[in-house]
Amino acid sequence: MTDDGAPDFEVPVGLFQDLEDLKAQVTALTAKVRALTGDAGPGEAFEDDETDAGVETDTGVETSDDEDDAWKFPPFILLLDPPVYDDELRALIEWVEGVLVPGYLAEPSADARWCHLWFEHPVAVARLHACWLAWQELTDPATCGCTGPSVWHRDHLDPCLRELRSSSGPFTGCTKGEHQINHRLPGLVPSAWTMEEQ
Template sequence: MADEPEEGPKLNVPVGMFEDIEDLKAKLAHLTAQVEALTGSDSADPGEASADDEATADEEAADEEDEWQYPPFILLLDPPQYDSELRALIEWVEGVLVPGYLAEPSADARWCHLWVEHPVAVARLHALWLAWQELTDPATCGYTGPSVWHRDHLDPCMRELRAPSGPLQGCTKGEHQINHRMPSLVPSAWKIEGA
């Protein structure tokens, strides 16, 4: 019986802890890959880099930038790129967001089927979509990304968009209205009366 290993103590480990550990492992692997890409080498000490290594690292970084660029915010795009990005946004909003997350519109939770005509709605929904793209990829954010997206992005965005005083405030079921609230002109203190 001396050859048999002793049984270790019974540990009461919460099931969620294993998911957290896997999430941390994924984040560590991602950060390690980023560090290796930025340093251009995974085994060289910092003082051992040569000019050739630095040139190779610069080329790899340039190639990586060409391969992946973060999508720009939609309001910063000019017409051909704006139209393309808007089409992709419409596909996501109409295919994912509306059927999955929007209940029947009401006075307290408005929605406009012509939301693309509301610039503030387009801007907020595009920001929401960018966050969704990043936070639903387990390779970049682990398994908690969707929860973060719901808590930090979806819920606040929907509260602002669908609020009675939000950008869709003039729209009711079956009626579309864009309320552009421009600030009124403030009389100048420097204006000379009668001039």
Template sequence: MADEPDEVPKLDVPVGMFEDIEDLKAQIARLSAQVEALTGDDGAELGEASTDDDEVAAGGQAADHAEDEEEWQYPPFILLLDSPEYDDELRALIEWVEGVLVPGYLAEPSSDARWCHLWWQHPVAIARLHALWLAWQEMTDPVSCGYTGPSVWQRDHLDPCMRELRASTGPFAGCTKGEHQIAHRLPGLVPSAWTQPED
């Protein structure tokens, strides 16, 4: 054949490049599957009408189909939950705090870095630690956050949360190693322009 060159040029390809390409292909496949799952895409090409569009145009039951799909659930704010959901969420939070956070990240309590062994009796601590735990769940998922998720979690979530909780003015301010106090964090009566003190 006249179109083929006499000699095929040799390409210098780095050894790990093929593995990198295969990793990228796998990541693209996972992301594509996530996008399809989140958008409900049935694989139609751009510009093609989906079956849902056809049903709506024909006066079909697309609204009923949408109601059948599972509704997106946002993470709960623990202080707004009622029992038994609150109890279940608090139990899971306690397991994470006592099993991961305390042994892995907390140093010995001191006057500059306070901690209460009964932290779950402080609503402010519950709220902050629950938010920290939700962020941990998201940021340690390698599918959504890759390799940098844990670092970002520590920088953006763990460190600020611990600074607030363990500060000398934080929710554990009245707690010492041998004593637990929660009454010191309850707000006092705030004067109001709408009410006048009785004479």
């Protein structure tokens, strides 16, 4: 490296510009994440001028409040109300019964439990829904490249099935001939799951 920080070998001029663009994008995205999560470090203020509607950020991309409003987090199924919950559950059942059960679940046993009425177990619905949302993202090469399915198996499917099918999982009281739903239901939904009225 020379004294001015430039490398000794030849580097295309555009590479340095690309790096500066990437740094600016990371800075803008970090500010946006902090603004969305309310996570400002000590003494830091949000840069509102970069996220105001119609203002060009240092990434060169114009943002608007409409774009932010259109983007939503994936729904957590246990927070949905009918009929949205019913539609989401119907789609989840199609995926579980059409993809997961025939492709990944062997015959249930004492070591690998399964309940054919899994959709009546809220814990199972929540875990399988999260696994399904990850599957939707990680099986699309446009969003995850070629390694997405491997990541999905390792980080989502395997832990999900381990928890659901374990001897202490939600299907503990369910056997081939019996279905027991009340053995794992909480009395109240934890307060952290409720949405505050604004």
